[in-house]
Amino acid sequence: MSHQLPVRLFQPYEDLRGHKIAIIYLNQNNTMGNNPQTGRFTPYWTRDHQGHIGVQSLVDYDSTERLSNGVMKGGWYIKPKQNHTPSVTAPLPYIVQGKHVWLATFSSPILVNDKFLGVVGADYNLQFVQSLSKQVASHLYNGRAEVSILTDQGLVIADSDRPETIGKSMSNLFNKQYQKIFNAVKSGQVVIFNNKEHENIGIISPITLGKTNSLWAIVIRVKRNIALENVINLDQQIKVTNHSNMVWQTTIGLLISILGLIAIIVMANSLSKPILRAVKMAKTLALGDFNTRLNYKSSDEIGQLSNVLDNMADNLHWHVRVAEEIAKGNLNQSVQIASDKDQLGKALCDIL
Numbered sequence: 001m002s003h004q005l006p007v008r009l010f011q012p013y014e015d016l017r018g019h020k021i022a023i024i025y026l027n028q029n030n031t032m033g034n035n036p037q038t039g040r041f042t043p044y045w046t047r048d049h050q051g052h053i054g055v056q057s058l059v060d061y062d063s064t065e066r067l068s069n070g071v072m073k074g075g076w077y078i079k080p081k082q083n084h085t086p087s088v089t090a091p092l093p094y095i096v097q098g099k100h101v102w103l104a105t106f107s108s109p110i111l112v113n114d115k116f117l118g119v120v121g122a123d124y125n126l127q128f129v130q131s132l133s134k135q136v137a138s139h140l141y142n143g144r145a146e147v148s149i150l151t152d153q154g155l156v157i158a159d160s161d162r163p164e165t166i167g168k169s170m171s172n173l174f175n176k177q178y179q180k181i182f183n184a185v186k187s188g189q190v191v192i193f194n195n196k197e198h199e200n201i202g203i204i205s206p207i208t209l210g211k212t213n214s215l216w217a218i219v220i221r222v223k224r225n226i227a228l229e230n231v232i233n234l235d236q237q238i239k240v241t242n243h244s245n246m247v248w249q250t251t252i253g254l255l256i257s258i259l260g261l262i263a264i265i266v267m268a269n270s271l272s273k274p275i276l277r278a279v280k281m282a283k284t285l286a287l288g289d290f291n292t293r294l295n296y297k298s299s300d301e302i303g304q305l306s307n308v309l310d311n312m313a314d315n316l317h318w319h320v321r322v323a324e325e326i327a328k329g330n331l332n333q334s335v336q337i338a339s340d341k342d343q344l345g346k347a348l349c350d351i352l
Contacts, residue, residue, distance in 0.1 A: 041118075067093065069155055069167055080109035080119050088214040091126055091155055091167040102126040102167045104157065106209075126157055126166055133158040136220075145222040148173060149207070152215040154182045185217040199224050274302045281309050290317040319344050326351055 042058040061077040069091065072078065076089040090104035107121030129149060137147040137160035148170070149157040156165045159173060171178040177195055184191040184204045191204040202221030209216060274296045284292045290313050296306035315336070322333050326348070337345040 069169065070153060071155070076105040076107045076121065077119055080107050081116050084109050084111060084114070084116065086210060086212045088209045088212045090151060090214075091157055092123075093167060094123070104129070130158040130160075130163050130166065133160040136160070140220065141222050141226050144226050145220055148219040148221075150181075150185050150217050150219060152186045152217075154178075154185075157216065181219065185219075186215070188215055194224075195221070271302065274298075274306060278302070278305055278309055281313070285309070285313060285316065290320060315342075315345075319348060322348050 044058045046054045060073040063073040079087040086108040092103045103123040107119045110117045133147040147160040165172045188206045207216040294306040335348045
């Protein structure tokens with residue numbers, strides 16, 4: 001048999017004396033789980049790791065006594081008997097072939113004309129469920145997640161990191177968050193939770209168990225920094241990129257500012273040089289030297305100023321030549337009047 005199959009089978013009956021089915025079992029002289037005195041047929045077949053099949057009589061199937069974890073000893077038998085519905089009882093401690101094991105007991109009633117005759121069922125060693133939880137955890141976040149399987153009675157079926165908690169209250173796993181997790185498991189809803197105390201986040205997903213009224217849940221939790229590792233890395237990359245962009249933007253801004261400053265200096269020089277030349281020429285004219293010309297051609301105000309100064313220098317230079325000829329006694333000269341306000345030109349005309 002595969003290790004995934006149940007390793008223990010049972011088939012306890014009510015008092016079968018008087019039933020045809022009793023002929024098969026009650027004549028076996030107390031073998032195969034028979035009990036001629038009570039009329040009960042209570043066989044419990046087991047298989048060890050070597051595949052050897054053993055049988056023993058079941059005990060405590062009528063017991064309403066509660067175990068230390070709150071599970072009813074005979075719940076796997078009493079509930080199907082009372083409700084005529086399948087039942088799951090777990091985690092249930094039991095001695096099988098001299099070894100203490102934790103079991104999950106699945107049992108279903110045997111009904112004839114709606115009369116309860118007994119149950120048939122199988123036990124699963126929770127070690128198998130524990131191995132499944134470890135296997136699932138190993139495939140999540142590179143084995144850094146913790147997987148638990150819990151019952152709606154607040155008990156631990158399996159935990160990938162802490163197998164010693166199997167069969168115990170799940171308060172051993174969740175401490176202060178026990179009640180919140182317990183309520184979420186009982187709700188049968190998918191719930192996402194955030195445990196700030198232990199800096200982890202998790203999800204609770206319900207597990208339905210056939211037609212039984214029992215409800216289990218699988219809880220997967222992982223440290224927040226592990227679950228958000230990709231987001232954190234992306235955030236860091238964005239910060240590095242933003243810093244790099246800021247450096248580039250600052251550098252580009254400085255370059256633009258420098259280029260702008262250079263452009264302003266060049267433009268200032270291009271404007272100041274003709275003005276300074278015009279000032280120098282004006283000073284030269286004031287000293288009586290009329291030979292300097294700016295020869296600056298432009299349509300702006302500076303170009304107009306340069307043109308006026310050059311014209312003034314031409315007129316003054318011409319009047320100087322006329323005055324020099326008059327001084328030599330040559331009065332046969334023509335005087336160019338710049339305008340009706342040309343006082344020097346008019347004075348020279350009067351002399352002639």
